[in-house]
Amino acid sequence: xxxxxxxxxxxxxxxxxxxxxxxxxxxxxxxxxxxxxxxxxxxxxxxxxxxxxxxxxxxxxxxxxxxxxxxxxxxxxxxxxxxxxxxxxxxxxxxxxxxxxxxxxxxxxxxxxxxxxxxxxxxxxxxxxxxxxxxxxxxxxxxxxxxxxxxxxxxxxxxxxxxxxxxxxxxxxxxxxxxxxxxxxxxxxxxxxxxxxxxxxxxxxxxxxxxxxxxxxxxxxxxxxxxxxxxxxxxxxxxxxxx
Amino acid sequence: xxxxxxxxxxxxxxxxxxxxxxxxxxxxxxxxxxxxxxxxxxxxxxxxxxxxxxxxxxxxxxxxxxxxxxxxxxxxxxxxxxxxxxxxxxxxxxxxxxxxxxxxxxxxxxxxxxxxxxxxxxxxxxxxxxxxxxxxxxxxxxxxxxxxxxxxxxxxxxxxxxxxxxxxxxxxxxxxxxxxxxxxxxxxxxxxxxxxxxxxxxxxxxxxxxxxxxxxxxxxxxxxxxxxxxxxxxxxxxxxxxxxxxxxxxxxxxxxxxxxxxxxxxxxxxxxxxxxxxxxxxxxxxxxxxxxxxxxxxxxxxxxxxxxxxxxxxxxxxxxxxxxxxxxxxxxxxxxxxxxxxxxxxxxxxxxxxxxxxxxxxxxxxxxxxxxxxxxxxxxxxxxxxxxxxxxxxxxxxxxxxxxxxxx
Numbered sequence: 001x002x003x004x005x006x007x008x009x010x011x012x013x014x015x016x017x018x019x020x021x022x023x024x025x026x027x028x029x030x031x032x033x034x035x036x037x038x039x040x041x042x043x044x045x046x047x048x049x050x051x052x053x054x055x056x057x058x059x060x061x062x063x064x065x066x067x068x069x070x071x072x073x074x075x076x077x078x079x080x081x082x083x084x085x086x087x088x089x090x091x092x093x094x095x096x097x098x099x100x101x102x103x104x105x106x107x108x109x110x111x112x113x114x115x116x117x118x119x120x121x122x123x124x125x126x127x128x129x130x131x132x133x134x135x136x137x138x139x140x141x142x143x144x145x146x147x148x149x150x151x152x153x154x155x156x157x158x159x160x161x162x163x164x165x166x167x168x169x170x171x172x173x174x175x176x177x178x179x180x181x182x183x184x185x186x187x188x189x190x191x192x193x194x195x196x197x198x199x200x201x202x203x204x205x206x207x208x209x210x211x212x213x214x215x216x217x218x219x220x221x222x223x224x225x226x227x228x229x230x231x232x233x234x235x236x237x238x239x240x241x242x243x
Numbered sequence: 244x245x246x247x248x249x250x251x252x253x254x255x256x257x258x259x260x261x262x263x264x265x266x267x268x269x270x271x272x273x274x275x276x277x278x279x280x281x282x283x284x285x286x287x288x289x290x291x292x293x294x295x296x297x298x299x300x301x302x303x304x305x306x307x308x309x310x311x312x313x314x315x316x317x318x319x320x321x322x323x324x325x326x327x328x329x330x331x332x333x334x335x336x337x338x339x340x341x342x343x344x345x346x347x348x349x350x351x352x353x354x355x356x357x358x359x360x361x362x363x364x365x366x367x368x369x370x371x372x373x374x375x376x377x378x379x380x381x382x383x384x385x386x387x388x389x390x391x392x393x394x395x396x397x398x399x400x401x402x403x404x405x406x407x408x409x410x411x412x413x414x415x416x417x418x419x420x421x422x423x424x425x426x427x428x429x430x431x432x433x434x435x436x437x438x439x440x441x442x443x444x445x446x447x448x449x450x451x452x453x454x455x456x457x458x459x460x461x462x463x464x465x466x467x468x469x470x471x472x473x474x475x476x477x478x479x480x481x482x483x484x485x486x487x488x489x490x491x492x493x494x495x496x497x498x499x500x501x502x503x504x505x506x507x508x509x510x511x512x513x514x515x516x517x518x519x520x521x522x523x524x525x526x527x528x529x530x531x532x533x534x535x536x537x538x539x540x541x542x543x544x545x546x547x548x549x550x551x552x553x554x555x556x557x558x559x560x561x562x563x564x565x566x567x568x569x570x571x572x573x574x575x576x577x578x579x580x581x582x583x584x585x586x587x588x589x590x591x592x593x594x595x596x597x598x599x600x601x602x603x604x605x606x607x608x609x610x611x612x613x614x615x616x617x618x619x620x621x622x623x624x625x626x627x628x629x630x631x632x633x634x635x636x637x638x639x640x641x642x643x644x645x646x647x648x649x650x651x
Binding site: 012015016019023026027042045046049050053147150151163164165166167181182183 | 545547550555563564566567568569570575576578579580581582583585586
């Protein structure tokens with residue numbers, strides 16, 4: 001009976017057991033390390049979000065104060081020219097001039113009711129001028145940016161459209177620029193920061209729904225009572241209906 | 244050195260002629276390299292199917308068949324089909340259809356010709372590859388048994404017998420020898436399976452069929468054993484220098500039961516060479532190389548070299564979950580932005596505060612004002628009026644003193 005217990009275990013089985021043990025240990029250590037890092041990150045993200053909230057409030061209050069001051073003196077407060085635009089493509093893909101088609105492709109507006117953020121400079125303004133009849137654009141406010149990114153935000157990771165369900169996705173895509181959470185991303189977009197290009201490119205073009213309540217008249221420019229072209233601050237109302 | 248690395252096959256001694264073998268009871272021979280060649284049933288099948296066409300005799304119908312009439316079509320207008328009809332009269336045959344394959348007594352469709360391509364050419368190297376594969380397969384007991392040979396009582400595979408067998412002259416001794424080495428059950432099976440062929444081959448000079456028994460391969464030319472073994476049903480004999488694929492892999496199936504004599508198996512090395520050394524008999528021929536030298540996949544995968552660089556198994560594959568809207572779902576929002584909780588809490592508190600203070604203010608306004616408060620309010624109004632006038636220096640002007648009701 002005692003002899004039966006000492007069965008010769010093949011060497012390969014012993015080696016496999018040892019290997020499995022090592023792997024388990026390594027996995028456990030890795031898990032502990034990531035947990036610690038996550039906890040630290042959490043705190044950092046909380047503080048950043050708090051700081052941004054304060055910043056936005058301050059900005060809002062400052063604007064109101066400046067306006068009141070100017071009114072008091074009898075003058076007017078002129079808002080600085082907007083740095084950020086949100087463009088929405090409002091026309092379909094048939095019967096388009098190839099040059100304007102290329103420009104829309106460069107702006108990543110390949111589908112109707114696709115939306116992207118855009119920095120304002122001479123180059124982009126000229127591009128927009130050429131595609132005016134096909135798009136509508138304006139200056140988004142904080143609420144628009146937040147809602148778009150939270151509800152319809154998808155990131156581009158290894159050429160794939162990944163939903164922004166976790167801050168780790170944003171860290172994976174933009175960690176090297178110091179953007180590690182959604183609030184960082186929103187802040188970078190809205191205050192067109194130094195890494196706006198990378199942050200904006202990380203965001204897949206927003207696929208919005210057709211506006212509830214409808215558009216006025218796609219064929220005409222906004223100033224003529226239609227929908228195309230620059231509608232400045234009224235873009236926010238449109239975004240509310242399309243988000 | 245190579246011979247030492249090769250496994251040894253023991254030569255079975257024969258009972259009757261133990262006079263020669265009395266000194267060395269059991270000798271051994273190194274396994275020839277041919278037996279280690281790769282076994283390719285696909286090549287053997289291909290070569291066998293082509294080689295077996297080479298002993299065909301041509302068949303064809305007579306070239307005159309069906310045309311030995313002067314039939315001509317009657318044309319239209321006679322209420323009969325337009326097939327050529329036999330001319331003349333006075334016999335059944337007159338007016339019957341002729342020439343067509345559909346006609347009775349007409350020529351067949353596409354009469355068979357003797358110049359059909361009966362024989363097939365196969366590349367020499369392919370033929371040699373097939374033979375080499377067949378020899379290798381004959382040394383593997385599972386393949387031989389799978390082909391149907393009764394080799395349960397055979398002591399060793401490949402089966403080698405001493406050279407004294409080559410001088411056997413009597414068939415009776417031959418049978419005794421087969422019984423000694425355990426090959427008799429196979430020969431017996433062949434004998435018992437002798438039966439009439441089903442089908443038309445019966446009447447075409449292929450009346451009987453039977454199974455194949457062992458193949459005896461001998462080494463020296465003109466050995467007497469050919470005459471002794473050839474009459475045993477099922478048993479075939481072959482010289483090692485002229486091995487036939489049709490005998491080594493009958494029907495294209497590998498694993499014929501082969502009985503080698505010692506001199507035959509020793510000659511195999513010089514006939515086929517080894518994997519590096521050219522053969523002596525076949526000019527420039529080297530045994531074919533296999534695609535995988537070590538075909539034991541399980542061993543390779545579990546070897547140290549592979550396992551040392553292998554990554555751990557990923558047991559849980561995380562799949563993409565449904566995206567929930569953070570603007571509606573608080574928990575998802577908190578995952579993304581932990582500050583959202585305090586922000587929302589502060590907003591709710593601020594809203595509650597606003598509501599409370601507004602309510603208070605309204606209540607205060609809607610409450611009916613008491614007499615003292617009313618008097619105090621009125622007095623305060625009057626006092627302010629007075630200070631307003633004094634501030635703007637209206638008292639200096641006489642015009643205003645009348646209706647302003649103030650004096651300096």
